Amino acid sequence: MTTTQHEAFTVHRPADPVVVPLPLPPAGHFIAGAFVPGSADSPRIDVVNPATEEVIASIHAGTAGDVDTAVAAAVEAQKSWRNTTPKERADVLNLIANIIEANRAAFEAIESANTGKPPAVAEDDVTSTIDTFRFMAGASRTLTSMAGGDYATDHTSVILREPVGVVGVITPWNYPLLMAAWKIAPILAAGNSIVLKPSEQTPLSTLKLAEVLAGRIPDGILNVVTGQGRIVGQRLSEHPDIALVALTGSVTSGQAVAETAGRSVKRVHLELGGKAPVVVFPDADLQAAAAGVRNAGFWNAGQDCGAACRVLVHEAVAEEFTRYLVNEVGTLVVGAPDSGADVEIGPMISRAHFERVKESLADARAAGLTIALGGSVLEGTGYFIEPTVITDVPSRAPIATHEIFGPVVTVETFSSTEEAVRRANESPYGLSASVWTRDSSLTLRVPKQLDFGTVWVNSHLVLACEVPWGGFKGSGYGRDLSLYALDDYSRTKHVMINHGA
Known part of the structure; x- marks a missing residue:
């Protein structure tokens, strides 16, 4: 093995850290338009800043009962939300975009603190989130379908696109706000209600979104339950009142969701590795x-x-x-988010993921591969890798x-x-x-x-936003973004009218 060091990487850190209080959201579940405490006997989950390894918040570990309560709220909200017009739904999506824009600084600060994203990445995430809602607001008013007509003698066919119902959503830790938007925007645009489980590692921007939307959008169309995938995600996948489960995450998570959802033959939308x-x-x-x-x-x-x-x-x-x-x-340039606008590379999201990447590098060294640059962890606080x-x-x-x-x-x-x-x-x-x-x-x-x-x-x-995103093979199925996402979150109904009798 030949190892060459181009130049030693160092972690840029703020010389004199300025402690600015984060605009943290409430730590409860968001159900029926309000934050509610978790079950009395449920534990708390610490949320860690990966650049400093400091605990910045703690959230509730949701239970199956918490999911059931949220689904019931979504079912109730769906009764009226499904009957809204495309314009009415578009108005809500545009309002969401406006509210995020008005709270841009808070979202960027929370995303950087919770994920370690450099300022440029956090800013891009928020900008893309706003654009996602604006695009879907317009797209929801331009759905096309097969033309109605007489395809059988004396029978007129009409093709309807309907909401599927309540959608369970599971989002990943790497783009918590943006991936939530990729799901929430088309799901609401198609007339569905949502119960969403954010990653337990990076839930704060999703909870902040719920906080700023409370009282501004119809109660119950967006519900958030925090917690572990093996409990909250499992219940979403098996719940009889959820019509479709949409997940962005690992192949392992996707397999688990698809297997559980398959028992009730509910639809699954998977964007995997x-x-x-x-x-x-x-x-x-x-x-x-x-x-x-x-x-x-x-x-x-x-x-x-x-x-x-x-x-x-x-x-x-x-x-x-x-x-x-x-x-x-x-x-x-590697560094903590608050160490300068020139920082391009932040930390790994967690200690566990840091160890996984470190192990992959150790395996490469053991196999005698040529490490032309980097290849090591960076010493000090935070989960940084060259x-x-x-x-x-x-x-x-x-x-x-x-x-x-x-x-x-x-x-x-x-x-x-x-x-x-x-x-x-x-x-x-x-x-x-x-x-x-x-x-x-x-x-x-x-x-x-x-x-x-x-x-x-x-x-x-x-x-x-205009073009689809999704994969084949082990990367899953279904499409995010574009009009294809709206198709994924709606169902086709054929109505045929006999007018010859």
């Missing part, structure tokens, strides 16, 4: 590709299911590309096939287009990929051959 290949052909702009991986591989410290974490580069340009990549990644580039990775190496979910990018080589496509598709995941080439033929041919829900060409991790 990813291991996005970045296929760099010899004619590509190598500097642009390296810069693209710097941004898309390390955004949110690599804690992103679409991260550009697995590079497949043609052997003829591998050395040159790797040099560019190491130089690019070597300029990343931005890492691992090169000369052989086919099917564990570090290139399992999801690390940290600031780690691997580099493999290929010798032909056919090999590149085959190797990219060997992944058990099918969420996203990118292709880097100047060859117009390859830009058309290769994306069609890649088994991923999103394929970028000469970019990576560029998202827009």
Whole structure:
């Protein structure tokens, strides 16, 4: 194994930390438009700032009974909410967007403290959250369906799109506010009510959203129950009054939800993990590709299911590309969110996840892989890991096939287009990929051959509310964003009228 240190990474920390009280939300469950305490015998769960390892709040560990109470509220609210017009629902979504905008500073502060996100990432999350609600407000008024008409003699058919009912939502820890918006906006737009379980590690921005919406939107259409997935998530998945469960999370979590939901044949919407290949052909702009991986591989410290974490580069340009990549990644600034606007990489979300990423790096060292940059934890307070580039990775190496979910990018080589496509598709995941080439033929041919829900060409991790996001294979099924999400959260009914009798 050859290890080269480009330049030692250090964690930027505030020289004189200024203690500014966080605008924390109440710690109870949010049910029927108000915060309520958890069950008397339920324990509390500490919420930790991953940059300082300090406990910043504690939340209630919800019970099955808490879920039942929230579902009952959602069922009651659904009776009137389902009958609202698209305009009325759009007005509510636009109001939500306006309220988030008015409380932007509070959301950014909470998100940074709870997740360790640098200011630029937290700001982008809030901006994207607002845009998600605004898009879905408009999209809810433009639904299209099959045209009504006489498809059988003397019978007129009408196609209706109806709400599915109460939707159970389970959101992840890596983008707590934004992933909540990706679910809440289309679910409400389609006329459904919600019971949402945020990650117990990062629940604060979701609870803050509930707080600022209380009394401003119809009671009961959005309910939040905090707690562990094995209890709250399990009850959402099995509850007879929940029509659909939507989850963004790990493959393991998705399998558990799908298995439980399957017993009652309820619909499931799963956005799971990813291991996005970045296929760099010899004619590509190598500097642009390296810069693209710097941004898309390390955004949110690599804690992103679409991260550009697995590079497949043609052997003829591998050395040159790797040099560019190491130089690019070597300029990343690691630090606590409050240590400056130039910070780009924050900590891992938790001690447990920090240990998982550390173990993956230890396995890479034990396997004799070349660590071209980084590869170590950063000493001191907080769950910080060096931005890492691992090169000369052989086919099917564990570090290139399992999801690390940290600031780690691997580099493999290929010798032909056919090999590149085959190797990219060997992944058990099918969420996203990118292709880097100047060859117009390859830009058309290769994306069609890649088994991923999103394929970028000469970019990576560029998202827009107008286009769908979701995967194939182990990455789940269903689509977030776009009109496809509205389809997922509604049902089709055919009404046929006999007018010939």
